[in-house]
Amino acid sequence: MELQALTFTIVGATFAVYIGIAFWARAGSTKEFYVAGGDVHPVANGMATAADWMSAASFISMAGLIAFFGYGGSVFLMGWTGGYVLLALLLAPYLRKHGSFTVPEFISDRYYSKTARVVAVVCLIIASVTYVIGQMKGIGVAFSRFLEVDYDQGLTVGMAIVFIYAVMGGMKGITYTQIAQYVIMIIAYTIPAIFISFMLTGNPIPQLGLGGTLEDGSHLLDKLDQIITDLGFKEYTTNARLSLFNMFFYTLSLMIGTAGLPHVIMRFFTVPSVKAARSSAGWALVFIAILYTTAPAVAAMARLNLMATIDQPDQEQNLAYKDRPSWFKNWEKTGLLQFEDKNGDGFIQYTGTENNEMVKVDRDIMVLANPEIAGLPNWVIALVAAGGLAAALSTAAGLLLAIASSISHDLLKGVFHPEISEKEELKASRIAMAASIAVAGYFGFNPPDFAAGTVALAFGLAASSIFPALMMGIFSKTMNKEGAIAGMLAGIGVTLLYVFQHKGIMFIQSTAFLGNMEPNWFMGIEPNAFGAIGAIVNFSVAYLVAKKNPQPPIEVREMIERIRLP
Amino acid sequence: MNEQNTYWKENISLIIKCLVIWFVVSYGFGIILVDSLNTIHLGGYKLGFWFAQQGSIYIFLILIFYYAFKMGEIDQKYGTLDE
Numbered sequence: 001m002e003l004q005a006l007t008f009t010i011v012g013a014t015f016a017v018y019i020g021i022a023f024w025a026r027a028g029s030t031k032e033f034y035v036a037g038g039d040v041h042p043v044a045n046g047m048a049t050a051a052d053w054m055s056a057a058s059f060i061s062m063a064g065l066i067a068f069f070g071y072g073g074s075v076f077l078m079g080w081t082g083g084y085v086l087l088a089l090l091l092a093p094y095l096r097k098h099g100s101f102t103v104p105e106f107i108s109d110r111y112y113s114k115t116a117r118v119v120a121v122v123c124l125i126i127a128s129v130t131y132v133i134g135q136m137k138g139i140g141v142a143f144s145r146f147l148e149v150d151y152d153q154g155l156t157v158g159m160a161i162v163f164i165y166a167v168m169g170g171m172k173g174i175t176y177t178q179i180a181q182y183v184i185m186i187i188a189y190t191i192p193a194i195f196i197s198f199m200l201t202g203n204p205i206p207q208l209g210l211g212g213t214l215e216d217g218s219h220l221l222d223k224l225d226q227i228i229t230d231l232g233f234k235e236y237t238t239n240a241r242l243s244l245f246n247m248f249f250y251t252l253s254l255m256i257g258t259a260g261l262p263h264v265i266m267r268f269f270t271v272p273s274v275k276a277a278r279s280s281a282g283w284a285l286v287f288i289a290i291l292y293t294t295a296p297a298v299a300a301m302a303r304l305n306l307m308a309t310i311d312q313p314d315q316e317q318n319l320a321y322k323d324r325p326s327w328f329k330n331w332e333k334t335g336l337l338q339f340e341d342k343n344g345d346g347f348i349q350y351t352g353t354e355n356n357e358m359v360k361v362d363r364d365i366m367v368l369a370n371p372e373i374a375g376l377p378n379w380v381i382a383l384v385a386a387g388g389l390a391a392a393l394s395t396a397a398g399l400l401l402a403i404a405s406s407i408s409h410d411l412l413k414g415v416f417h418p419e420i421s422e423k424e425e426l427k428a429s430r431i432a433m434a435a436s437i438a439v440a441g442y443f444g445f446n447p448p449d450f451a452a453g454t455v456a457l458a459f460g461l462a463a464s465s466i467f468p469a470l471m472m473g474i475f476s477k478t479m480n481k482e483g484a485i486a487g488m489l490a491g492i493g494v495t496l497l498y499v500f501q502h503k504g505i506m507f508i509q510s511t512a513f514l515g516n517m518e519p520n521w522f523m524g525i526e527p528n529a530f531g532a533i534g535a536i537v538n539f540s541v542a543y544l545v546a547k548k549n550p551q552p553p554i555e556v557r558e559m560i561e562r563i564r565l566p
Numbered sequence: 567m568n569e570q571n572t573y574w575k576e577n578i579s580l581i582i583k584c585l586v587i588w589f590v591v592s593y594g595f596g597i598i599l600v601d602s603l604n605t606i607h608l609g610g611y612k613l614g615f616w617f618a619q620q621g622s623i624y625i626f627l628i629l630i631f632y633y634a635f636k637m638g639e640i641d642q643k644y645g646t647l648d649e
Contacts, residue, residue, distance in 0.1 A: 066619075071615055071618060071619075074615075074618035074619050077618065078592045078623070081622070081626050082626055085585070085588045085629055088630045088633060089584055089585065090581070093637075210611070211609035212609070212610055221610050221611065221612070221615075237612050238604065238612075238615075244598065244600070248593060248598070251593065251596075252593075275637075275638065278630075278633065278634040278637060279634045281630055282634060285627050286627060289623050289624070293623055293624075296619040296620065564570075564574055565570065565573070566637075566641055
């Protein structure tokens, strides 16, 4: 079958499965809508959390970024897994014990304040919408390639599908659908990796193949280092992202952000007990680690194959532009891959110097293009498309649910309209979802960064606001509402300011008054990594303000005692 | 009340122990000490690179299950089991 027809068939079949499950398990009550009734097994919950968590950033974007950054890409690998340790040790068991539906609900109880709740909702919405913008970039890339249209048209189609998909279900439908999506994602990610690892190194396990040897007896990573340094690129295994100092904060920002993102935390409200909350985070990480330990192999091998295709080390000449393979032509149509014959010789020079003729190689295309570059069968390529869409959709749905619940449950029912009926609450949450898709889609047309970079910004925002408030709420009995509110506002304020001054107000580049340039960065820390600094500001401001204000009332201290016991 | 305090203290010291390991394998081996560890090889991997892209993830996993298991023991010791 033709690749495009095959892709439609496989993507269509997987969608039919998701919609079928969502319909079968659709939410009957508000409790089911938000927390799936609280009866999901830890392993099942772990798998759904993994699907929810691994978005277009993990599936489509991350390996591509690692492929071009090499060692510097490690910030994503460590950052997006290490946060689960924080979540399992510092937050999940206590939040489950407290038994709230949403993160702002916990904050409002712990800080005995509706203002704290509203501030938490605002922080949460800012972080989540930024996150959805990252998904939109991934969705746009995937749809543009497989419909063979340009990026903007692909994004428009993608937005419509996310809309239909997310508005239908609730947490219960989403939980079971996400289990199916996880299975599709992981098969789609590992099969090409196994094929390619076996082809290159003779070892079918990508994690071992990456440390293995090629046909000529040299180590894969050494060979890659040698090929790309010869072409003027930086060495793969040692190229730090800007500096080790910047990498430290980048990783920290992603880790703290993981433990501050509402759609992940909400997951731990759906397990049956505190004990299950502790192990659920572990199960989630098991399922995440399968993809995350495969990703570096995908990255290095994709880079090696890309270089070998264009530079043809065993031939006299590089690849001639007229002989370019079909994947090259297809990606040119999306506008995400561009060649410019600077010296007019008709051959493609792809180097790390100013002679480079591959003027645009969007990092987000690498994972999707990888099986084609390696010459794998069409059904594998189609499967990767289905996996990428599953990743983007499952996360977008989970995030939209978190946004919707914070607006309908926390703002309307919790603060402004306590007498709202269940039906109206569900309706409000669906309207909120639709509005968020429209806003995120709008920014998706001019995304501030690659999908994984945009998502990293979202993590920074969550790291600087939600995580410190939750952690102090559990581990300090003296933290009061004044401290927590001031901390959240200062943390997210400083992070947003830093991001906007370098990336533009609301990400509109022309309004970036300091420009996205390294000399203007505070201690050489890039905007994507600034959430860690924001979190430090949050903790410090909260501590200082709390000291000047009265201690929390006795009921709150008793509540803290209570949630500390399982 | 007193028993609740020692339960909490045991929990905190376990958390600190785990977080020290968490910090050392990722920020320590994967970032701060990466250059010196890279002089050692693990198969085709440079060791620092391996910690940053593989090893730290495996250790995170072990840490979470270790914590869950140890807390289960502490819960039993103090009889503070689930509802």
